[in-house]
């Protein structure tokens with residue numbers, strides 16, 4: 228079996244879902260971190276679409292984080308992310324769908340609305356793993372990229388307000404769905420917990436998220452984060468990351484070995 232390969236954006240919550248599943252199952256894999264915008268021809272060639280994550284597994288290119296997890300569950304059943312009991316499995320998959328549809332796109336729109344006026348922060352989040360030449364090219368295009376992203380993701384004050392409300396509603400639903408066990412389904416970590424925590428990570432910013440922000444958060448984002456920091460869903464996300472995010476199963480290639488070392492040092496230096 229070839230080593231699975233993940234094409235991803237580093238600071239992306241849907242990509243974090245796929246990465247976390249690979250790491251949780253201890254599947255050694257290669258990561259290709261792409262720059263938003265520059266990813267289009269690469270991914271289109273592989274899938275005919277443009278979105279990441281994409282996982283190459285046993286010769287097939289699989290796009291969509293939930294389909295990736297489904298394929299991983301088949302290829303690497305243990306440790307399981309799907310509950311064995313059919314009713315619990317149905318509930319876990321329903322919750323995954325709910326957070327994929329009702330939280331993922333909205334939290335992204337809200338956070339981008341807040342951070343797009345800080346292009347240096349956005350660049351550091353998405354591009355710091357690229358080659359110097361690619362970073363330079365991205366830097367030159369960054370004003371244009373802000374305009375394109377606003378248009379593509381339909382980001383404006385009115386849609387951002389809706390996105391904020393949808394995010395808070397999903398956090399409230401999470402609070403009500405968490406069982407006395409601390410998990411969303413039964414008494415163990417499942418795909419439902421992984422999905423909810425990964426998709427809340429851009430707001431909660433757990434220290435175990437594998438790619439560190441290069442500098443301090445832009446002030447408006449720090450304020451929003453503070454304002455929700457006592458919400459049960461926020462604290463649950465921190466705790467879920469702390470207990471279950473675990474170690475990376477990424478394998479080093481010639482191209483990414485120095486980056487993996489830098490990440491490890493950064494993690495050690497921040498003590499997280």
Ligand SMILES: N[C@@H](CCC(=O)N[C@@H](CS)C(=O)NCC(=O)O)C(=O)O
Pocket residue numbers: 236239240241242277278279280290291292293327
């Ligand atoms: N439902 C998809 C959503 C993936 C998605 O929205 N990916 C975004 C990054 S978070 C993306 O690739 N955007 C760029 C594009 O679509 O070209 C999944 O779960 O994987």
